[in-house]
Amino acid sequence: MKALASPVRLKIVDELSRGERCMCELQPLFRMNKSTLSRHVAALRNVGIVSERREGVRSYLKLQTPCILKVFDCTMGVIRAEAARRSKLAQA
Amino acid sequence: MKALASPVRLKIVDELSRGERCMCELQPLFRMNKSTLSRHVAALRNVGIVSERREGVRSYLKLQTPCILKVFDCTMGVIRAEAARRSKLAQA
């Protein structure tokens, strides 16, 4: 869960949910230093959420756990329910 | 996701998955100071994972999001797959 507790890593997972990507393709999507991005990806690899396939000098990343998309669904449900609850409170 | 990125809070969710509990029932399950536990519970309440019902001096907590149990399933799957991968590597 810690590995998913970061907006940057969630965005990486989201991007990989649409297909394999190499580090160099991810870099333009983030403003951060490439070393920082590398460490975020490493965090996801270390826990097995993402797998790596090297091809020459490039390393291609793949989402290893389709069920994570269900996790996102659950999360969005919680967010929506909480937003509804708050607007109801504000109205009252 | 940050709210679930803590062993303590995961244990709280697990306990609440078996039914409503008050703070005073949770306290014996943890060695920590009650203030710390209170903060962990507050973190879960703030994002809407857990809801609260006051009854006199006690506050009863309830898991608001059954889909979280599916998240646990997914997580266990990742953990098992990663463990298998590692033992395979170690063997080779």
Next chain:
DNA sequence: TGCATCGTTGCGCAACAATGCATTAATGTA
């Protein structure tokens, strides 16, 4: 009112996580 119980909040400290810079390792190409 006085007192006990349940839970929250302010504060300071220690541990941990995220970041950029500089460097290094591995691979491909001229």
Next chain:
DNA sequence: TACATTAATGCATTGTTGCGCAACGATGCA
């Protein structure tokens, strides 16, 4: 071989989180 590209790592700095202690607010009861 020399050089460029891709990715990982060591280090220092900064920001965030977890924790216990002490104090506080709220409720119930004698």
